[in-house]
Amino acid sequence: MNIEQARFNMIEQQIRPWEVLDSDVLELLAVVKREQFVTAPYRNLAFADFDIPLPHGEHMLSPKIEARILQELAVRKHESVLEIGTGSGYMAALLGARAQQVLSVELDPEIAAFAQQNLLANAVSNVELAVGDAARGWPANAPYDVIVVSGGLPVLPQTLLEQLKVGGRMSAFVGDAPVMKAQIATRLNETEFRIVDLFETYVTPLRNALQPQRFTF
Numbered sequence: 012m013n014i015e016q017a018r019f020n021m022i023e024q025q026i027r028p029w030e031v032l033d034s035d036v037l038e039l040l041a042v043v044k045r046e047q048f049v050t051a052p053y054r055n056l057a058f059a060d061f062d063i064p065l066p067h068g069e070h071m072l073s074p075k076i077e078a079r080i081l082q083e084l085a086v087r088k089h090e091s092v093l094e095i096g097t098g099s100g101y102m103a104a105l106l107g108a109r110a111q112q113v114l115s116v117e118l119d120p121e122i123a124a125f126a127q128q129n130l131l132a133n134a135v136s137n138v139e140l141a142v143g144d145a146a147r148g149w150p151a152n153a154p155y156d157v158i159v160v161s162g163g164l165p166v167l168p169q170t171l172l173e174q175l176k177v178g179g180r181m182s183a184f185v186g187d188a189p190v191m192k193a194q195i196a197t198r199l200n201e202t203e204f205r206i207v208d209l210f211e212t213y214v215t216p217l218r219n220a221l222q223p224q225r226f227t228f
Contacts, residue, residue, distance in 0.1 A: 012055055014046060021045075021058035021074050029075040033082045039108055040078060048101035048129045062215075063099075066121050070215055071099050072161060076193070080159065080182045083195050083209060086110045090156035093174070095145040096217060100126030102161055103138045113138040114152055116145035118218055146217045148174045155179060163191055163216035166223045172196060172204055184214040 022040055031037065046057035049071065053063045062070040072080075081102075086092060086109040094103050097117035103126065107113045115138055117123035123142045130138055141149070146164075153174035158181040160171075167185050175181055175198040184191045193209040 017058040018045070025060050025075045026078045029079055031075070031078045031082050035109075036078055036082045039081075039105060040074070043101070043104050043108060044133065045074065045101055047133055048099040048104070050099075050125075065098055066125070067119055068215070069098060069119065069122060071101060072214065076212060076214075077102055077105065079209065080193070081105055081109070084157055084159065084180050084182055086157050091152075092157040092159060093145070093149055093152065093155045094159045094161060095149070096161035097123060097126045097140060098161055100129040100135075100138070100140075102159065103140075104130060104133060104135045106157075106159065107135050107138040110157070111137065114141060114149065115139070116141045116143055116149050118142070118144050118146075144219050146219045147171060147221060150174060157181070160184065160217070161214075162220070163214040164220050165216065166221055167194070167196065167206075168221045172198070177201065184212065189213060 046054055049057045049063050060073055062073055064070055090110050092106050092110045092113040094115040097115040103113055103115040120142050123140055127140050147168045148171040154176040156176055156179050160183040163184045165187055177198050179198050181196045183194055185194050186192055190211050191213055193212055195207045197205045199205055
């Protein structure tokens with residue numbers, strides 16, 4: 012397998028056609044080595060349009076979704092980021108390359124250890140990992156400039172929105188199977204938020220995510 016050719020094909024054949032045209036994002040995807048963040052049995056599929064499995068039923072997001080979210084959030088060098096759902100650590104590494112500081116919270120200790128190993132191996136120094144349940148936010152370090160929810164949410168918790176700074180942005184995958192909406196929420200002021208739908212997809216829901224009220228008969 013020609014790794015660099017596979018990486019080039021991922022960028023040109025998957026990611027550009029998904030309206031990811033930001034040259035900084037495309038360059039970053041060429042630099043941060045995705046194959047070094049996947050589990051060993053799936054290394055040859057690191058660049059495929061595929062949700063690569065992680066332990067305990069979790070998955071990495073596909074490359075085109077990661078790239079599109081990164082582009083839409085437009086993270087800047089002075090900003091602080093909260094990521095909810097560390098997974099393999101790859102998205103945290105991408106965010107770390109653009110932000111001042113990233114705090115990534117993972118519920119599963121085994122997955123968090125795998126991510127920590129990957130980040131250390133790739134010399135990512137501005138990402139801090141925490142083990143815990145951040146499905147409704149992580150108030151200890153709030154407010155944040157950017158929040159990235161790397162798992163599905165049946166509903167968007169108000170508590171999570173309120174952990175954004177004014178002008179801050181949050182990405183989330185909201186809804187139920189079979190289709191969720193990828194959304195960007197921007198805090199306009201102390202009480203108002205703008206939510207934009209980007210595309211439809213399905214992402215494994217976060218464990219312990221807030222559930223909507225459902226009617227029972």
